[in-house]
Amino acid sequence: MIVAMWIFGVLTVLSALGVVFAPRPLHSALWLVGTLFFLAVHFALMGADFIAALQVVVYAGAIMVLVVFVIMLLGLDEGPTQNQSRLTLYSGAIFCGLFLGLLLFAFTHQLSFPIGSGVSNGSVGDPREVGRVLVTDFLYAFEVIALLLFAAIIGAVLLANDRKRPLMPGRGLKAVQGSANDAASVEA
């Protein structure tokens, strides 16, 4: 178990570094898929099978597919990424450092977080227990999240339905039709 944890720990860190240092956005995205997958392996090693499966379904399977889609369709992968401005670089480094410090402090001082109080440690991998807690103890938070996602869906439909303005000027279907119309009028 410990050996597996070390192997997958190293793999997780390596693919996380790959996300940061990969030369092209698509490669970064694929490294991120790897990172999320290996994180799921860690969950599984700790006995939280349910969380591991959800991690792969939701993050690696759905969200990252969307990210890869956006990279492909918007042509963001034309060449190597431009150099980020120094401000982004330094602020990112500072925040990551702070977060790492916080995590190290938490782990070395055996802090107990109140967040995990609902599910006892032994049953964290049991879908029945997670489901029970979701619709009893955390019903309020659960419904709020459902409302938030619903609002996001309505927002997406509204945005996509805006017929006066194309979604992405110069790139969307409207722009293609517009240029076709222009060409037709020029020919006429």
Added chain:
Amino acid sequence: MDDLLSVGIVVVKAAVVMGAVLHLAALTTWVERKASALIQNRIGANRAAIFGFDLAGIINTLVADPVKALTKEDFVPKGVSQFMHSLAPFMGMFPVIISFAVIPFGPPIVLDDRVITLQLAELNVGILYVLAMGSLAVYGTVLAGWVSKNKFSLMGSLRASAQMISYEITMGISIIGLLALYQTLDFASIVEQQSGTVLGFLPKWGIFMSPFNWIAFILFFVSVMAETKRAPFDLPESESELVAGYMTEYSGMKFLLFWLGEFAEIVVASALVVVLFFGGWQLPYIDVSKFTLGPLIGAMVFGAKVSAFCVLQVIIRWSVPRFRYDQLLNLCWKLMLPIALGNLVATIAWMIWLDS
């Protein structure tokens, strides 16, 4: 010593399962060729025979395909990353093969002091694991279409991913009612619950467990067929429009990997249908696990059921014409999804009525 034996057992089980999946997939390619020849009167496969023995033609197919693939030139388009180009077939194949790990294929073997379950990984969330691997399979097709730098490939992979993501939803929702009946996500326990009879004469298989489960079965079967990306759902590689879709720029062994992955997907889909709806390794009216040779009989029953569904999928593939793309997505979002939700509500209502 005991640890070493456990590890050895796991290794043997892994070898047997992976070997069985790949062999079944290879055999399905032969069935596919024969069925295509029979159904559409295609010349070639119906004449593959050795000294007049029709069945011996299986050797022709099983040897000729790999030899052809291995000796072909491995062509990589200009300006394409060699690594990514090779990565795509593996990313398509890998999730399909490992999703077989949670499928129980027989009753446990009980030796004196040791119980060997005929299942590689005893996950308590087996179904979620299979769904997760299914959602990872999208990357193979997406990547293949993207790295090829070919418009046909890109179109094919976009179609494939939209199709796979859409049908994953109906696939998941159609079995929620069934899982509520089983009260578990664990495949081994699901199969164990399917012994005995309902109403006195029907085998207590998933499909007969509630009056609505046959709807769930049809929805699930159509969804997994759409996930395998074969006719009538083969829009991603429709030859008449897109050359070969996301596989256009692949040749030789890489193409064969995609192809074999597709057939492995058929086997996994059949196994899922059998485990969820048709009793897994259970034989109707007879409790197989009571016999001394129970595990062997169970595995054979399971293999027979899976093979039957593989053949059924091949027959459907060669008898039904291809959908149009908008019809495909309309079928999923406007027809199957509402029916799946209605089926879920009906099943839950039936359960509550049964309880009261």
